[in-house]
Amino acid sequence: MARAAPRPAVLMVAAVVAVLLPDAAEPRILLTLDDFGAVGDGVADDTKAFAGAWTAACAAADNVILNVPAGKTFRIWPLTLVGPCSSEIKLLISGNIVAPESPSDWGPGDRRQWLHFHKVQDLKVTGGGIIDGRGQQWWARSSCEEKKNCTAQPAPKAVHFEDCHGISVKGITLQNSQQYHLTFTRSSNVEANYLRVTSPEDSIDTKGIHLVDSKNVHVMDNLISTGDDCVSIVGNCTDVRLRAISCGPGHGISIGTLGVNGSVDYVEKIKVDTLFISNAENGVRIKTTKNDVGGFARKVKFESIMMRNVTNPIIIDQGNSDDPADSSEAPQTAATAVQVEKINYIDIRGTSASEHAVTFSCSDAKPCRHLSLTNVNLTRVDGRKASSYCRKAFGKTTGTVIPESCLSKEDFVHHVPRHYEEDEEEDSDS
Ligand SMILES: *[C@@H]1O[C@H](CO)[C@@H](O)[C@H](O)[C@H]1NC(C)=O
Numbered sequence: 001m002a003r004a005a006p007r008p009a010v011l012m013v014a015a016v017v018a019v020l021l022p023d024a025a026e027p028r029i030l031l032t033l034d035d036f037g038a039v040g041d042g043v044a045d046d047t048k049a050f051a052g053a054w055t056a057a058c059a060a061a062d063n064v065i066l067n068v069p070a071g072k073t074f075r076i077w078p079l080t081l082v083g084p085c086s087s088e089i090k091l092l093i094s095g096n097i098v099a100p101e102s103p104s105d106w107g108p109g110d111r112r113q114w115l116h117f118h119k120v121q122d123l124k125v126t127g128g129g130i131i132d133g134r135g136q137q138w139w140a141r142s143s144c145e146e147k148k149n150c151t152a153q154p155a156p157k158a159v160h161f162e163d164c165h166g167i168s169v170k171g172i173t174l175q176n177s178q179q180y181h182l183t184f185t186r187s188s189n190v191e192a193n194y195l196r197v198t199s200p201e202d203s204i205d206t207k208g209i210h211l212v213d214s215k216n217v218h219v220m221d222n223l224i225s226t227g228d229d230c231v232s233i234v235g236n237c238t239d240v241r242l243r244a245i246s247c248g249p250g251h252g253i254s255i256g257t258l259g260v261n262g263s264v265d266y267v268e269k270i271k272v273d274t275l276f277i278s279n280a281e282n283g284v285r286i287k288t289t290k291n292d293v294g295g296f297a298r299k300v301k302f303e304s305i306m307m308r309n310v311t312n313p314i315i316i317d318q319g320n321s322d323d324p325a326d327s328s329e330a331p332q333t334a335a336t337a338v339q340v341e342k343i344n345y346i347d348i349r350g351t352s353a354s355e356h357a358v359t360f361s362c363s364d365a366k367p368c369r370h371l372s373l374t375n376v377n378l379t380r381v382d383g384r385k386a387s388s389y390c391r392k393a394f395g396k397t398t399g400t401v402i403p404e405s406c407l408s409k410e411d412f413v414h415h416v417p418r419h420y421e422e423d424e425e426e427d428s429d430s
Protein backbone atom coordinates (compact mmCIF):
# COMPACT_ATOMS: atom_id res chain seq x y z
CA MET A 1 0.00 0.00 0.00
CA ALA A 2 1.35 3.39 -1.00
CA ARG A 3 1.89 5.91 1.78
CA ALA A 4 2.14 9.63 1.39
CA ALA A 5 5.75 10.79 1.78
CA PRO A 6 6.23 12.39 5.21
CA ARG A 7 6.41 16.13 5.09
CA PRO A 8 9.85 17.65 5.81
CA ALA A 9 8.65 19.15 9.11
CA VAL A 10 7.67 15.69 10.37
CA LEU A 11 11.02 14.27 9.30
CA MET A 12 12.81 16.98 11.20
CA VAL A 13 10.86 16.24 14.39
CA ALA A 14 11.67 12.54 13.99
CA ALA A 15 15.38 13.31 13.63
CA VAL A 16 15.39 15.46 16.77
CA VAL A 17 13.61 12.73 18.76
CA ALA A 18 16.15 10.16 17.58
CA VAL A 19 18.94 12.32 18.94
CA LEU A 20 17.26 12.93 22.30
CA LEU A 21 15.98 9.43 23.07
CA PRO A 22 18.52 6.91 24.33
CA ASP A 23 18.79 3.88 22.08
CA ALA A 24 21.31 1.18 21.23
CA ALA A 25 23.41 3.60 19.21
CA GLU A 26 24.03 5.92 22.15
CA PRO A 27 27.71 6.03 23.09
CA ARG A 28 28.42 3.95 26.15
CA ILE A 29 31.60 3.00 27.87
CA LEU A 30 31.85 -0.53 29.20
CA LEU A 31 34.32 -1.20 31.99
CA THR A 32 34.93 -4.18 34.25
CA LEU A 33 36.96 -4.54 37.43
CA ASP A 34 39.19 -6.94 35.51
CA ASP A 35 40.39 -4.02 33.37
CA PHE A 36 41.85 -2.46 36.50
CA GLY A 37 43.80 -5.46 37.72
CA ALA A 38 41.24 -7.02 40.06
CA VAL A 39 41.94 -10.67 40.92
CA GLY A 40 38.49 -11.74 42.14
CA ASP A 41 39.59 -14.89 43.94
CA GLY A 42 38.07 -13.86 47.30
CA VAL A 43 41.52 -13.63 48.88
CA ALA A 44 43.43 -10.87 47.11
CA ASP A 45 42.82 -7.24 48.06
CA ASP A 46 40.90 -5.73 45.14
CA THR A 47 40.30 -2.37 46.78
CA LYS A 48 42.74 -0.47 44.54
CA ALA A 49 41.24 -2.00 41.41
CA PHE A 50 37.73 -0.97 42.50
CA ALA A 51 38.90 2.56 43.37
CA GLY A 52 40.67 2.85 39.98
CA ALA A 53 37.64 1.61 38.09
CA TRP A 54 35.41 4.10 39.92
CA THR A 55 37.76 6.99 39.16
CA ALA A 56 37.75 6.07 35.46
CA ALA A 57 33.98 5.62 35.38
CA CYS A 58 33.42 8.88 37.20
CA ALA A 59 35.62 10.86 34.82
CA ALA A 60 34.20 9.37 31.62
CA ALA A 61 32.33 11.78 29.37
CA ASP A 62 29.74 9.25 28.19
CA ASN A 63 27.40 7.04 30.14
CA VAL A 64 29.36 4.27 31.79
CA ILE A 65 28.52 0.74 32.77
CA LEU A 66 30.96 -0.64 35.30
CA ASN A 67 30.68 -4.39 35.76
CA VAL A 68 31.65 -6.42 38.79
CA PRO A 69 32.01 -9.68 36.89
CA ALA A 70 29.89 -12.74 37.67
CA GLY A 71 31.52 -15.87 39.01
CA LYS A 72 34.17 -13.99 40.97
CA THR A 73 34.53 -12.69 44.51
CA PHE A 74 36.18 -9.34 45.16
CA ARG A 75 37.53 -8.63 48.61
CA ILE A 76 37.24 -4.91 49.28
CA TRP A 77 38.46 -2.90 52.27
CA PRO A 78 36.57 0.25 53.40
CA LEU A 79 36.33 2.53 50.40
CA THR A 80 34.77 5.92 49.65
CA LEU A 81 33.55 6.42 46.09
CA VAL A 82 33.24 10.15 45.55
CA GLY A 83 31.16 12.18 43.09
CA PRO A 84 29.91 14.19 41.41
CA CYS A 85 30.77 12.32 38.23
CA SER A 86 30.76 13.55 34.63
CA SER A 87 27.81 11.45 33.57
CA GLU A 88 25.43 8.72 34.61
CA ILE A 89 26.96 5.51 35.94
CA LYS A 90 25.46 2.06 36.10
CA LEU A 91 27.26 -0.20 38.53
CA LEU A 92 26.35 -3.69 37.39
CA ILE A 93 27.22 -5.97 40.28
CA SER A 94 26.94 -9.52 38.98
CA GLY A 95 29.64 -11.19 41.09
CA ASN A 96 30.29 -11.01 44.82
CA ILE A 97 31.77 -8.19 46.83
CA VAL A 98 32.94 -9.23 50.31
CA ALA A 99 34.41 -7.39 53.29
CA PRO A 100 37.44 -8.49 55.29
CA GLU A 101 36.12 -10.80 58.00
CA SER A 102 37.96 -9.78 61.10
CA PRO A 103 37.49 -6.30 62.57
CA SER A 104 41.22 -6.33 63.26
CA ASP A 105 41.80 -6.67 59.48
CA TRP A 106 40.04 -3.37 58.90
CA GLY A 107 43.08 -1.38 59.92
CA PRO A 108 43.11 1.91 61.76
CA GLY A 109 41.07 3.89 59.18
CA ASP A 110 37.40 4.86 59.12
CA ARG A 111 35.28 2.15 60.66
CA ARG A 112 31.94 3.91 60.36
CA GLN A 113 31.21 2.43 56.95
CA TRP A 114 32.42 -0.07 54.41
CA LEU A 115 31.25 0.89 50.90
CA HIS A 116 30.65 4.63 51.11
CA PHE A 117 29.22 6.67 48.24
CA HIS A 118 29.63 10.39 48.80
CA LYS A 119 28.08 13.25 46.78
CA VAL A 120 27.23 10.94 43.90
CA GLN A 121 24.35 11.70 41.54
CA ASP A 122 22.55 9.62 38.93
CA LEU A 123 23.88 6.23 39.86
CA LYS A 124 22.13 2.92 39.26
CA VAL A 125 23.31 -0.11 41.18
CA THR A 126 21.92 -3.41 39.89
CA GLY A 127 23.04 -6.69 38.33
CA GLY A 128 21.87 -9.63 40.47
CA GLY A 129 25.08 -10.00 42.50
CA ILE A 130 25.81 -10.13 46.21
CA ILE A 131 27.32 -7.65 48.66
CA ASP A 132 28.34 -9.60 51.74
CA GLY A 133 29.55 -7.74 54.86
CA ARG A 134 30.71 -10.97 56.51
CA GLY A 135 29.70 -9.41 59.81
CA GLN A 136 29.87 -12.47 62.10
CA GLN A 137 32.83 -11.19 64.11
CA TRP A 138 31.34 -7.70 64.35
CA TRP A 139 28.12 -9.22 65.78
CA ALA A 140 30.13 -10.98 68.46
CA ARG A 141 31.67 -7.63 69.38
CA SER A 142 28.25 -5.96 69.38
CA SER A 143 27.03 -8.57 71.80
CA CYS A 144 29.89 -7.78 74.18
CA GLU A 145 28.98 -4.10 73.82
CA GLU A 146 25.42 -4.93 74.83
CA LYS A 147 26.72 -6.55 77.96
CA LYS A 148 28.84 -3.42 78.52
CA ASN A 149 31.78 -5.71 78.83
CA CYS A 150 34.19 -4.31 76.28
CA THR A 151 35.19 -1.11 74.55
CA ALA A 152 34.46 -1.98 70.92
CA GLN A 153 33.51 0.79 68.50
CA PRO A 154 30.08 0.57 66.86
CA ALA A 155 30.01 -1.73 63.84
CA PRO A 156 30.13 -0.13 60.35
CA LYS A 157 27.36 0.59 57.90
CA ALA A 158 27.83 -1.77 54.97
CA VAL A 159 26.63 0.32 52.03
CA HIS A 160 26.19 4.02 52.78
CA PHE A 161 25.00 6.72 50.39
CA GLU A 162 25.67 10.15 51.85
CA ASP A 163 24.62 13.44 50.19
CA CYS A 164 23.59 11.49 47.08
CA HIS A 165 20.75 12.31 44.68
CA GLY A 166 19.05 10.28 41.98
CA ILE A 167 20.19 6.88 43.21
CA SER A 168 18.60 3.53 42.48
CA VAL A 169 19.65 0.25 44.02
CA LYS A 170 17.75 -2.63 42.46
CA GLY A 171 17.92 -6.36 42.09
CA ILE A 172 20.92 -7.26 44.23
CA THR A 173 21.43 -9.14 47.50
CA LEU A 174 22.83 -7.44 50.59
CA GLN A 175 23.73 -9.88 53.32
CA ASN A 176 25.49 -10.32 56.67
CA SER A 177 26.09 -6.63 57.15
CA GLN A 178 28.29 -5.58 60.06
CA GLN A 179 25.35 -3.40 61.18
CA TYR A 180 23.17 -1.46 58.68
CA HIS A 181 22.84 -3.14 55.28
CA LEU A 182 21.81 -0.11 53.22
CA THR A 183 21.77 3.49 54.52
CA PHE A 184 20.84 6.78 52.87
CA THR A 185 21.87 9.98 54.66
CA ARG A 186 20.91 13.47 53.42
CA SER A 187 19.93 11.93 50.09
CA SER A 188 16.97 12.46 47.77
CA ASN A 189 15.21 10.84 44.82
CA VAL A 190 16.13 7.36 45.92
CA GLU A 191 14.75 3.97 44.90
CA ALA A 192 15.62 0.72 46.67
CA ASN A 193 13.63 -2.02 44.94
CA TYR A 194 13.72 -5.76 44.21
CA LEU A 195 16.29 -6.33 46.94
CA ARG A 196 17.05 -9.31 49.09
CA VAL A 197 18.42 -8.10 52.44
CA THR A 198 19.27 -10.87 54.87
CA SER A 199 21.20 -11.67 58.03
CA PRO A 200 20.56 -14.36 60.63
CA GLU A 201 17.78 -13.70 63.14
CA ASP A 202 20.26 -13.74 66.02
CA SER A 203 22.75 -11.32 64.44
CA ILE A 204 22.99 -8.35 66.79
CA ASP A 205 21.99 -4.91 65.50
CA THR A 206 21.77 -5.88 61.83
CA LYS A 207 19.33 -3.44 60.27
CA GLY A 208 17.87 -3.62 56.78
CA ILE A 209 17.34 -0.23 55.15
CA HIS A 210 18.03 2.91 57.17
CA LEU A 211 16.93 6.40 56.12
CA VAL A 212 18.42 9.50 57.75
CA ASP A 213 17.52 13.10 56.79
CA SER A 214 16.38 11.93 53.35
CA LYS A 215 13.44 12.74 51.13
CA ASN A 216 11.55 11.34 48.20
CA VAL A 217 12.53 7.74 48.85
CA HIS A 218 10.77 4.66 47.47
CA VAL A 219 11.46 1.26 49.01
CA MET A 220 9.47 -1.44 47.23
CA ASP A 221 9.24 -5.13 46.37
CA ASN A 222 11.85 -6.32 48.85
CA LEU A 223 12.52 -9.23 51.15
CA ILE A 224 14.10 -8.00 54.39
CA SER A 225 15.01 -10.48 57.09
CA THR A 226 17.56 -9.37 59.70
CA GLY A 227 18.32 -9.32 63.41
CA ASP A 228 17.04 -5.76 63.95
CA ASP A 229 14.78 -3.24 62.13
CA CYS A 230 13.61 -4.05 58.58
CA VAL A 231 13.35 -0.39 57.67
CA SER A 232 14.09 2.51 60.00
CA ILE A 233 13.38 6.16 59.35
CA VAL A 234 15.06 8.83 61.48
CA GLY A 235 16.02 12.49 61.34
CA ASN A 236 14.32 14.90 58.93
CA CYS A 237 12.77 12.44 56.50
CA THR A 238 9.82 13.35 54.29
CA ASP A 239 7.98 11.81 51.35
CA VAL A 240 8.96 8.23 52.00
CA ARG A 241 7.02 5.38 50.47
CA LEU A 242 7.40 1.74 51.53
CA ARG A 243 5.42 -0.81 49.55
CA ALA A 244 5.26 -4.56 49.02
CA ILE A 245 7.82 -5.67 51.57
CA SER A 246 8.14 -9.02 53.25
CA CYS A 247 9.67 -8.31 56.66
CA GLY A 248 10.84 -10.56 59.48
CA PRO A 249 12.26 -11.92 61.56
CA GLY A 250 13.71 -8.78 63.11
CA HIS A 251 12.26 -5.67 64.66
CA GLY A 252 9.81 -4.55 61.98
CA ILE A 253 9.24 -1.09 60.52
CA SER A 254 10.39 1.76 62.75
CA ILE A 255 9.92 5.49 62.56
CA GLY A 256 12.52 6.53 65.11
CA THR A 257 13.99 6.57 67.53
CA LEU A 258 13.36 10.31 67.13
CA GLY A 259 14.75 13.02 69.38
CA VAL A 260 17.85 11.16 70.45
CA ASN A 261 20.56 13.30 71.99
CA GLY A 262 18.65 16.58 71.67
CA SER A 263 18.22 16.26 67.91
CA VAL A 264 15.08 17.98 66.54
CA ASP A 265 13.60 15.57 64.04
CA TYR A 266 10.78 16.36 61.65
CA VAL A 267 9.39 13.26 60.00
CA GLU A 268 6.32 13.58 57.81
CA LYS A 269 4.46 12.23 54.79
CA ILE A 270 5.39 8.61 55.23
CA LYS A 271 3.24 6.03 53.49
CA VAL A 272 3.66 2.35 54.23
CA ASP A 273 1.46 -0.24 52.53
CA THR A 274 1.18 -3.85 51.44
CA LEU A 275 3.47 -5.42 54.00
CA PHE A 276 3.78 -8.95 55.32
CA ILE A 277 5.44 -8.86 58.73
CA SER A 278 6.11 -12.13 60.51
CA ASN A 279 7.90 -13.38 63.64
CA ALA A 280 9.06 -9.85 64.42
CA GLU A 281 9.38 -7.87 67.63
CA ASN A 282 7.38 -4.95 66.24
CA GLY A 283 5.06 -4.49 63.31
CA VAL A 284 4.77 -0.77 62.69
CA ARG A 285 6.39 1.32 65.39
CA ILE A 286 6.85 5.01 66.09
CA LYS A 287 9.43 5.54 68.81
CA THR A 288 10.63 8.77 70.38
CA THR A 289 12.72 9.66 73.39
CA LYS A 290 11.79 12.27 75.90
CA ASN A 291 13.44 15.52 75.05
CA ASP A 292 13.07 19.20 75.63
CA VAL A 293 13.52 20.30 72.06
CA GLY A 294 10.40 19.07 70.24
CA GLY A 295 10.19 17.81 66.68
CA PHE A 296 7.39 15.72 65.23
CA ALA A 297 6.26 12.57 63.44
CA ARG A 298 3.08 13.29 61.50
CA LYS A 299 1.05 12.45 58.42
CA VAL A 300 1.92 8.79 58.48
CA LYS A 301 -0.27 6.14 56.86
CA PHE A 302 0.08 2.41 57.51
CA GLU A 303 -2.23 0.48 55.21
CA SER A 304 -2.91 -3.13 54.17
CA ILE A 305 -0.56 -4.90 56.51
CA MET A 306 -0.65 -8.56 57.45
CA MET A 307 0.98 -9.45 60.77
CA ARG A 308 1.90 -12.97 61.80
CA ASN A 309 3.23 -13.68 65.29
CA VAL A 310 4.38 -10.11 65.91
CA THR A 311 5.03 -9.07 69.51
CA ASN A 312 3.89 -5.44 69.14
CA PRO A 313 1.93 -5.24 65.86
CA ILE A 314 0.96 -1.58 66.33
CA ILE A 315 2.99 0.54 68.72
CA ILE A 316 3.74 4.15 69.55
CA ASP A 317 6.37 4.33 72.26
CA GLN A 318 7.34 7.71 73.68
CA GLY A 319 9.57 6.22 76.34
CA ASN A 320 7.34 6.26 79.43
CA SER A 321 9.10 4.41 82.20
CA ASP A 322 5.92 3.30 83.99
CA ASP A 323 4.42 1.61 80.94
CA PRO A 324 4.41 -1.95 79.70
CA ALA A 325 6.11 -0.60 76.59
CA ASP A 326 8.86 0.89 78.69
CA SER A 327 12.20 1.21 77.03
CA SER A 328 13.92 4.01 78.90
CA GLU A 329 14.91 4.72 82.45
CA ALA A 330 14.52 8.49 82.21
CA PRO A 331 11.78 10.02 84.35
CA GLN A 332 8.98 11.90 82.61
CA THR A 333 10.17 15.41 83.40
CA ALA A 334 10.63 17.02 79.99
CA ALA A 335 8.46 20.06 79.39
CA THR A 336 7.92 19.14 75.78
CA ALA A 337 8.35 16.10 73.54
CA VAL A 338 8.30 14.90 69.98
CA GLN A 339 4.72 15.49 68.76
CA VAL A 340 3.10 12.42 67.24
CA GLU A 341 -0.03 13.24 65.23
CA LYS A 342 -2.12 12.30 62.20
CA ILE A 343 -1.19 8.65 62.15
CA ASN A 344 -3.58 6.42 60.20
CA TYR A 345 -3.80 2.65 60.51
CA ILE A 346 -5.99 1.06 57.84
CA ASP A 347 -6.69 -2.62 57.15
CA ILE A 348 -4.21 -4.13 59.57
CA ARG A 349 -4.81 -7.75 60.46
CA GLY A 350 -3.20 -10.93 61.70
CA THR A 351 -1.74 -12.22 64.93
CA SER A 352 -0.01 -10.72 67.94
CA ALA A 353 2.48 -12.69 70.02
CA SER A 354 1.71 -10.55 73.10
CA GLU A 355 -1.46 -9.42 74.86
CA HIS A 356 -1.13 -5.80 73.77
CA ALA A 357 -1.70 -5.98 70.04
CA VAL A 358 -2.12 -2.20 70.01
CA THR A 359 0.01 0.08 72.22
CA PHE A 360 -0.23 3.86 72.19
CA SER A 361 2.07 5.01 74.96
CA CYS A 362 2.28 8.76 74.47
CA SER A 363 3.81 11.59 76.44
CA ASP A 364 2.20 13.78 79.08
CA ALA A 365 3.80 16.88 77.60
CA LYS A 366 2.52 16.30 74.05
CA PRO A 367 -0.21 13.68 73.87
CA CYS A 368 -0.61 11.82 70.57
CA ARG A 369 -3.50 13.19 68.57
CA HIS A 370 -5.44 12.51 65.42
CA LEU A 371 -4.64 8.82 65.57
CA SER A 372 -7.04 6.81 63.46
CA LEU A 373 -7.79 3.09 63.32
CA THR A 374 -9.83 1.74 60.40
CA ASN A 375 -10.66 -1.96 59.96
CA VAL A 376 -8.13 -3.47 62.30
CA ASN A 377 -8.35 -7.13 63.33
CA LEU A 378 -5.52 -8.44 65.48
CA THR A 379 -5.91 -11.61 67.49
CA ARG A 380 -3.42 -13.48 69.64
CA VAL A 381 -1.30 -16.27 68.25
CA ASP A 382 -2.40 -18.60 71.04
CA GLY A 383 -6.08 -17.81 70.52
CA ARG A 384 -6.50 -15.79 73.72
CA LYS A 385 -7.99 -12.31 73.71
CA ALA A 386 -5.75 -9.41 72.75
CA SER A 387 -6.17 -5.94 74.18
CA SER A 388 -5.16 -2.33 73.55
CA TYR A 389 -3.09 -0.09 75.78
CA CYS A 390 -3.44 3.70 75.68
CA ARG A 391 -1.79 6.52 77.54
CA LYS A 392 -2.49 10.11 76.46
CA ALA A 393 -3.66 8.92 73.05
CA PHE A 394 -6.45 10.70 71.18
CA GLY A 395 -8.19 9.77 67.97
CA LYS A 396 -11.02 7.90 66.33
CA THR A 397 -11.94 4.52 64.91
CA THR A 398 -13.85 3.56 61.78
CA GLY A 399 -15.23 0.16 60.79
CA THR A 400 -14.45 -2.92 62.86
CA VAL A 401 -11.56 -2.53 65.28
CA ILE A 402 -10.35 -5.62 67.18
CA PRO A 403 -9.06 -5.45 69.91
CA GLU A 404 -11.40 -2.72 71.07
CA SER A 405 -9.82 0.71 70.80
CA CYS A 406 -8.84 2.64 73.92
CA LEU A 407 -8.26 5.97 72.15
CA SER A 408 -9.77 9.00 73.89
CA LYS A 409 -12.00 11.34 71.96
CA GLU A 410 -10.37 14.48 70.64
CA ASP A 411 -12.01 16.57 73.34
CA PHE A 412 -9.32 19.20 73.31
CA VAL A 413 -9.51 20.18 69.65
CA HIS A 414 -10.88 23.60 70.58
CA HIS A 415 -7.34 24.41 71.77
CA VAL A 416 -6.07 23.85 68.27
CA PRO A 417 -5.98 26.76 65.82
CA ARG A 418 -8.67 26.47 63.17
CA HIS A 419 -6.37 26.37 60.14
CA TYR A 420 -4.66 23.33 61.60
CA GLU A 421 -7.82 21.27 61.19
CA GLU A 422 -8.17 22.13 57.54
CA ASP A 423 -5.21 20.24 56.15
CA GLU A 424 -6.51 17.05 57.69
CA GLU A 425 -6.50 15.15 54.39
CA GLU A 426 -3.62 13.27 52.86
CA ASP A 427 -1.40 15.25 50.59
CA SER A 428 0.86 12.54 49.35
CA ASP A 429 -0.76 9.68 47.53
CA SER A 430 1.91 8.97 44.98
C1 LIG B 1 33.09 -10.05 80.63
O1 LIG B 1 34.49 -10.15 80.38
C2 LIG B 1 35.18 -10.99 81.29
C3 LIG B 1 36.67 -10.90 81.02
O2 LIG B 1 36.91 -10.73 79.66
C4 LIG B 1 34.65 -12.42 81.15
O3 LIG B 1 35.31 -13.29 82.08
C5 LIG B 1 33.15 -12.44 81.45
O4 LIG B 1 32.63 -13.72 81.22
C6 LIG B 1 32.45 -11.42 80.56
N1 LIG B 1 31.05 -11.33 80.95
C7 LIG B 1 30.05 -11.42 80.09
C8 LIG B 1 28.68 -11.26 80.65
O5 LIG B 1 30.24 -11.62 78.88
Ligand SMILES: *[C@@H]1O[C@H](CO)[C@@H](O)[C@H](O)[C@H]1NC(C)=O
Pocket: 213, 235, 236, 264, 265, 266
Ligand atom coordinates in the same frame (compact mmCIF):
# COMPACT_ATOMS: atom_id res chain seq x y z
C1 LIG C 1 15.75 19.38 60.48
O1 LIG C 1 14.83 20.38 60.10
C2 LIG C 1 14.83 21.50 60.99
C3 LIG C 1 13.72 22.43 60.55
O2 LIG C 1 13.75 22.64 59.18
C4 LIG C 1 16.19 22.15 60.99
O3 LIG C 1 16.20 23.21 61.93
C5 LIG C 1 17.24 21.11 61.36
O4 LIG C 1 18.53 21.69 61.29
C6 LIG C 1 17.17 19.93 60.44
N1 LIG C 1 18.11 18.92 60.86
C7 LIG C 1 18.96 18.37 60.02
C8 LIG C 1 19.88 17.37 60.61
O5 LIG C 1 18.97 18.64 58.84
Ligand SMILES: *[C@@H]1O[C@H](CO)[C@@H](O)[C@H](O)[C@H]1NC(C)=O
Pocket: 260, 261
Ligand atom coordinates in the same frame (compact mmCIF):
# COMPACT_ATOMS: atom_id res chain seq x y z
C1 LIG D 1 25.33 12.52 71.79
O1 LIG D 1 26.04 13.75 71.76
C2 LIG D 1 27.34 13.67 72.33
C3 LIG D 1 27.93 15.07 72.36
O2 LIG D 1 27.67 15.77 71.16
C4 LIG D 1 28.19 12.69 71.50
O3 LIG D 1 29.47 12.58 72.06
C5 LIG D 1 27.50 11.34 71.50
O4 LIG D 1 28.21 10.46 70.66
C6 LIG D 1 26.08 11.46 71.01
N1 LIG D 1 25.40 10.18 71.12
C7 LIG D 1 24.68 9.66 70.15
C8 LIG D 1 24.03 8.36 70.45
O5 LIG D 1 24.54 10.20 69.06
Ligand SMILES: *[C@@H]1O[C@H](CO)[C@@H](O)[C@H](O)[C@H]1NC(C)=O
Pocket: 249, 279, 280, 281, 309, 353, 381
Ligand atom coordinates in the same frame (compact mmCIF):
# COMPACT_ATOMS: atom_id res chain seq x y z
C1 LIG E 1 7.01 -16.35 66.92
O1 LIG E 1 8.14 -15.51 66.69
C2 LIG E 1 9.24 -15.82 67.50
C3 LIG E 1 10.30 -14.80 67.18
O2 LIG E 1 9.83 -13.51 67.42
C4 LIG E 1 9.73 -17.22 67.23
O3 LIG E 1 10.79 -17.53 68.09
C5 LIG E 1 8.58 -18.20 67.46
O4 LIG E 1 8.98 -19.49 67.09
C6 LIG E 1 7.38 -17.80 66.62
N1 LIG E 1 6.25 -18.66 66.92
C7 LIG E 1 5.51 -19.17 65.96
C8 LIG E 1 4.33 -19.97 66.42
O5 LIG E 1 5.74 -19.01 64.78
Ligand SMILES: *[C@@H]1O[C@H](CO)[C@@H](O)[C@H](O)[C@H]1NC(C)=O
Pocket: 377, 378, 379, 400, 402
Ligand atom coordinates in the same frame (compact mmCIF):
# COMPACT_ATOMS: atom_id res chain seq x y z
C1 LIG F 1 -10.85 -11.34 62.83
O1 LIG F 1 -9.85 -12.32 62.61
C2 LIG F 1 -10.21 -13.58 63.13
C3 LIG F 1 -9.00 -14.49 62.97
O2 LIG F 1 -8.48 -14.43 61.71
C4 LIG F 1 -11.43 -14.11 62.39
O3 LIG F 1 -11.79 -15.37 62.91
C5 LIG F 1 -12.57 -13.11 62.60
O4 LIG F 1 -13.69 -13.51 61.82
C6 LIG F 1 -12.15 -11.72 62.16
N1 LIG F 1 -13.19 -10.78 62.53
C7 LIG F 1 -13.69 -9.90 61.66
C8 LIG F 1 -14.76 -9.02 62.18
O5 LIG F 1 -13.27 -9.81 60.51
